[in-house]
Amino acid sequence: VQLQASGGGLVQAGDSLRLSCVASGRTSSSYAMGWFRQGPGKEREFVAGIRRSGGRTSYADSVKDRFTISRDSAKNTMYLQMNSLKPEDTAVYYCALDSTPPIDVVPRSERVYDYWGQGTQVTVSS
Numbered sequence: 001v002q003l004q005a006s007g008g009g010l011v012q013a014g015d016s017l018r019l020s021c022v023a024s025g026r027t028s029s030s031y032a033m034g035w036f037r038q039g040p041g042k043e044r045e046f047v048a049g050i051r052r053s054g055g056r057t058s059y060a061d062s063v064k065d066r067f068t069i070s071r072d073s074a075k076n077t078m079y080l081q082m083n084s085l086k087p088e089d090t091a092v093y094y095c096a097l098d099s100t101p102p103i104d105v106v107p108r109s110e111r112v113y114d115y116w117g118q119g120t121q122v123t124v125s126s
Contacts, residue, residue: 001025008120021095032101037091049106058106
């Protein structure tokens with residue numbers, strides 16, 4: 001499985017961006033995908049996740065009500081709509097895929113994700 005993330009860029013505080021992540025290769029029908037980010041001098045953290053089937057989602061408290069995760073199962077593509085961006089959202093954003101998540105769970109730990117994309121930089125200026 002290969003993941004290709006795109007959509008990052010340089011924006012001002014309050015602006016919006018949409019990230020995309022395309023999964024290619026052989027995937028199960030019940031995988032979960034997630035977005036993680038790593039800001040300057042910080043550890044990588046969970047941002048949001050979604051299950052391919054059913055569409056159950058999970059968000060970090062810091063992005064809830066500002067970010068929306070979605071997926072197009074037919075295209076094996078995941079999106080992250082980021083609104084009201086803040087300078088503290090500045091980070092490299094990574095997409096990841098967990099091929100065997102527990103039933104009805106959206107994993108939040110990076111340790112359980114099997115595959116990772118290359119990351120896309122999001123910079124928010126004040």
